[in-house]
Amino acid sequence: MHPVLKLITQRVALGVVLLFAASVLIFVGTTILPGDVAQSILGQSATPQSLANLRAELGLNDPPVARYFAWLGDVLQGDLGTALTNGRDIAESLGGRLKNTMFLAFWAAVISVPLAIFLGLLAVRFRDRWPDKLISAITLTSISIPEFLIGYVLMFFVGVKLGWAPSAALINDTMSLGQKLNTIALPVAVLTLVVLAHMMRMTRAAILNVMQSAYIETAELKGLSIFEVIRRHAFPNAIAPIVNVVMLNLAYLVVGVVVIEVVFTYPGMGQYLVDHVSKRDVPVVQACGLIFAAVYIVLNMIADIVSILANPRLRHPK
Amino acid sequence: MNEQLQHMTSEVAKGRMTRREFVGRAAALGVTAVAANAMLASHAHAAAHEAPKRGGTIKIGSSGGESTNTQDPALTASEVPLNNLYAWGETLLEVDPEGKIEYRMAESVEASADAKQWVFKIRKGIPFSNGKDMTPEDVLKTMQRHSNEESKSGALGIMKGIAGMKVDGDNFIVDLESANADLPYLMADYHLIIQPDGGMDNPGAAIGTGAYTLEIDEPGVRHAFKRRDDFWDSENRGFADAVEVLVLNDATARTAALQSGQVHAINRVDPKVASLLDRAPNLSVQSSAGRGHYVFIAHIDTAPFDNNELRLALKYAINREELVDKILRGYGSIGNDFPINAAYPLFDASIPQREHSLEKAKEHYAASGHDGSPIILRVSDGAFPGAVDAASLFQQSAQAAGIPLEIKREPNDGYWSEVWNVQPFCASYWGGRPVQDQMYTTAYLSTADWNDTRWKRPEFDAMLNQAKAELDDAKRKEIYSEMGMMLRNEGGLILPMFNDFVNGVSNDLGGWINDPNGEMMSNQAAIKCWLKSA
Numbered sequence: 001m002h003p004v005l006k007l008i009t010q011r012v013a014l015g016v017v018l019l020f021a022a023s024v025l026i027f028v029g030t031t032i033l034p035g036d037v038a039q040s041i042l043g044q045s046a047t048p049q050s051l052a053n054l055r056a057e058l059g060l061n062d063p064p065v066a067r068y069f070a071w072l073g074d075v076l077q078g079d080l081g082t083a084l085t086n087g088r089d090i091a092e093s094l095g096g097r098l099k100n101t102m103f104l105a106f107w108a109a110v111i112s113v114p115l116a117i118f119l120g121l122l123a124v125r126f127r128d129r130w131p132d133k134l135i136s137a138i139t140l141t142s143i144s145i146p147e148f149l150i151g152y153v154l155m156f157f158v159g160v161k162l163g164w165a166p167s168a169a170l171i172n173d174t175m176s177l178g179q180k181l182n183t184i185a186l187p188v189a190v191l192t193l194v195v196l197a198h199m200m201r202m203t204r205a206a207i208l209n210v211m212q213s214a215y216i217e218t219a220e221l222k223g224l225s226i227f228e229v230i231r232r233h234a235f236p237n238a239i240a241p242i243v244n245v246v247m248l249n250l251a252y253l254v255v256g257v258v259v260i261e262v263v264f265t266y267p268g269m270g271q272y273l274v275d276h277v278s279k280r281d282v283p284v285v286q287a288c289g290l291i292f293a294a295v296y297i298v299l300n301m302i303a304d305i306v307s308i309l310a311n312p313r314l315r316h317p318k
Numbered sequence: 319m320n321e322q323l324q325h326m327t328s329e330v331a332k333g334r335m336t337r338r339e340f341v342g343r344a345a346a347l348g349v350t351a352v353a354a355n356a357m358l359a360s361h362a363h364a365a366a367h368e369a370p371k372r373g374g375t376i377k378i379g380s381s382g383g384e385s386t387n388t389q390d391p392a393l394t395a396s397e398v399p400l401n402n403l404y405a406w407g408e409t410l411l412e413v414d415p416e417g418k419i420e421y422r423m424a425e426s427v428e429a430s431a432d433a434k435q436w437v438f439k440i441r442k443g444i445p446f447s448n449g450k451d452m453t454p455e456d457v458l459k460t461m462q463r464h465s466n467e468e469s470k471s472g473a474l475g476i477m478k479g480i481a482g483m484k485v486d487g488d489n490f491i492v493d494l495e496s497a498n499a500d501l502p503y504l505m506a507d508y509h510l511i512i513q514p515d516g517g518m519d520n521p522g523a524a525i526g527t528g529a530y531t532l533e534i535d536e537p538g539v540r541h542a543f544k545r546r547d548d549f550w551d552s553e554n555r556g557f558a559d560a561v562e563v564l565v566l567n568d569a570t571a572r573t574a575a576l577q578s579g580q581v582h583a584i585n586r587v588d589p590k591v592a593s594l595l596d597r598a599p600n601l602s603v604q605s606s607a608g609r610g611h612y613v614f615i616a617h618i619d620t621a622p623f624d625n626n627e628l629r630l631a632l633k634y635a636i637n638r639e640e641l642v643d644k645i646l647r648g649y650g651s652i653g654n655d656f657p658i659n660a661a662y663p664l665f666d667a668s669i670p671q672r673e674h675s676l677e678k679a680k681e682h683y684a685a686s687g688h689d690g691s692p693i694i695l696r697v698s699d700g701a702f703p704g705a706v707d708a709a710s711l712f713q714q715s716a717q718a719a720g721i722p723l724e725i726k727r728e729p730n731d732g733y734w735s736e737v738w739n740v741q742p743f744c745a746s747y748w749g750g751r752p753v754q755d756q757m758y759t760t761a762y763l764s765t766a767d768w769n770d771t772r773w774k775r776p777e778f779d780a781m782l783n784q785a786k787a788e789l790d791d792a793k794r795k796e797i798y799s800e801m802g803m804m805l806r807n808e809g810g811l812i813l814p815m816f817n818d819f820v821n822g823v824s825n826d827l828g829g830w831i832n833d834p835n836g837e838m839m840s841n842q843a844a845i846k847c848w849l850k851s852a
Contacts (some may be wrong), residue, residue, distance in 0.1 A: 086388040
């Protein structure tokens with residue numbers, strides 16, 4: 001087998017194993033939480049009788065291992081089951097939420113990834129001069145402030161004072177694309193600020209690293225302009241680490257936006273997960289966890305595969 | 319002076335002066351806060367009699383909604399599902415803001431002389447939203463669903479004392495095991511929304527006799543409703559063409575949505591920001607004194623709380639005024655260690671208020687002979703907003719009296735299953751009940767499932783049953799007064815404060831009335847208000 005193909009196969013297999021391990025961890029995590037779903041559904045108004053009835057109805061009396069394997073079997077057949085709390089089909093409600101989260105992540109990525117790479121390149125071009133320092137200062141400040149605080153500040157000034165965008169990002173399917181974009185403007189702005197610094201600094205570091213190489217010196221001696229050197233010689237060689245950090249941040253945009261979704265009451269996966277964790281709705285939590293884990297694993301896998309493909313020594317074996 | 323007050327009330331109505339400013343200035347003129355609030359309420363009432371307008375979409379931003387919610391009335395436990403229930407459904411009876419019974423699906427109620435048999439005459443010709451007419455059989459089936467022992471309904475406790483139910487012509491008849499003069503109040507419980515066939519086959523279908531039909535149902539996000547043309551009571555309710563209930567659990571998002579005009583009303587305004595919010599020009603903060611109370615509960619059957627001297631020491635040590643000022647920011651009133659206040663029909667105002675006294679706390683603590691080991695109070699902000707701060711203030715004043723109170727902070731998560739009603743001493747919250755009987759039956763009867771202070775006194779139970787059967791209000795009041803005194807002096811309940819319901823309301827919303835039965839006009843703002851701009 002071609003070594004590249006072999007490496008990629010290995011990497012995919014590792015992903016599957018990781019996903020399985022993640023599902024076990026998620027299950028154990030949900031099982032050791034205090035309280036159970038029946039108690040949480042009924043809350044303070046639970047009576048022993050109604051608790052017992054609900055528990056029996058929800059099948060909570062089966063041993064956890066049996067429940068886990070029953071669930072895993074269904075998932076492998078593409079059935080995520082129904083939510084214990086309201087009996088809705090999980091795949092159906094999750095689908096809508098996932099779409100919303102992806103929509104938010106997509107627009108945040110569309111803005112932040114090119115911007116981060118452009119700013120990174122700009123910082124290298126003007127290394128240690130004021131544009132570089134200014135870019136670093138702004139992005140480092142924004143990454144240092146907790147994201148909910150940035151959210152609240154934007155909400156107050158842009159949403160309430162200026163009235164440019166709604167403060168609660170209550171998106172729904174009846175909206176036109178323009179309305180949707182206006183609705184998600186604030187959370188997208190916060191997410192962009194949050195992921196920008198990381199990607200920008202990695203881009204800058206990766207290219208600077210390449211710039212130390214002998215062939216860059218050759219290029220410079222050849223008389224190429226600094227832009228030309230970065231574009232033709234440095235950037236292609238820095239793609240692997242840049243793709244890596246971009247993928248990591250894309251994963252964050254899907255998985256890590258829980259806080260932002262809650263702050264802006266955005267109807268995405270994060271809020272859906274938070275609601276069901278507090279209700280101990282184990283199948284939903286597991287489904288969400290599995291999807292989050294899959295997103296992380298797939299994006300990391302893509303980053304690794306791109307690195308493998310970008311490595312000439314592997315592409316052209318002796 | 320009167321002229322000045324008149325002028326000030328109209329200023330408040332126009333939104334140029336806040337309620338609190340008004341109370342403050344009225345106090346300067348020698349008017350008590352209670353009288354000032356009453357003046358405002360009557361003014362608000364007059365304003366509410368402005369002719370309602372029809373049309374538009376009323377948007378309610380509410381906390382207390384999760385993606386796990388259903389439309390099944392039996393499982394309703396938080397605010398958003400409650401708003402939804404009242405949009406599409408109705409109960410036999412309702413409790414109005416003055417605490418009186420308002421007839422909905424029942425057009426009259428009669429009790430037998432011994433208060434053991436109750437006859438509800440059911441209205442005729444009222445259509446469900448599926449087109450079918452509501453019948454006494456539907457009422458019977460609804461009650462059967464909620465009283466079934468297999469049921470997981472939150473109303474199961476209410477239905478316990480019922481011996482039998484039947485339909486006779488236009489009447490729905492309830493026979494009780496023992497007399498209960500308050501049965502109509504129990505039947506007003508929000509779980510008991512009348513559904514076709516009692517909701518036996520599809521309880522979450524959201525089919526009822528209410529003013530609206532459910533159009534969009536996205537739990538945890540939003541619920542949209544459209545007005546019904548065949549609604550029977552359109553003179554009094556359902557003025558907007560459409561209603562939207564938006565789930566805004568984050569307090570800041572909720573406040574911002576009201577300020578920016580995304581919604582017309584929000585619930586649970588944080589007392590910390592209420593006075594700031596009230597300054598905004600296009601809205602007002604509306605608070606109503608309710609029956610909800612923030613409490614510390616001790617199990618009186620567990621050491622060291624089985625010692626009444628120690629309980630009294632703790633009751634005298636707590637500084638009630640300070641808690642109302644600092645935790646509720648004035649949006650509430652002090653409590654007197656029994657769960658009843660002036661919002662209840664037969665409240666006895668002559669019961670003396672327990673004062674904060676370190677001297678008495680010290681005396682009772684010494685008399686208790688407690689060994690000085692730490693007294694652990696478990697607390698979490700999940701118990702009530704500000705519970706951890708309230709516990710710290712309690713700890714400080716207790717320590718000043720030499721009582722070694724210690725706080726153990728618990729996670730919000732699982733608080734109601736792991737701490738409340740399990741640990742011997744913890745913070746808690748009660749929403750109150752429409753009548754004293756129900757409050758006591760729920761939490762202070764020896765056999766009550768939620769007897770969270772382990773208050774088990776046969777003589778108390780006997781008095782409760784006696785009051786239940788008593789149709790003479792003066793005599794009932796006397797009995798309740800005695801029961802209140804008993805709890806106040808010996809109970810495991812430390813009740814420092816009753817919290818107000820604090821709502822934020824847009825000036826565009828007409829017909830707002832402060833309702834002590836619950837926040838958001840007892841969750842009926844959407845169906846009882848109208849849009850002035852419509």
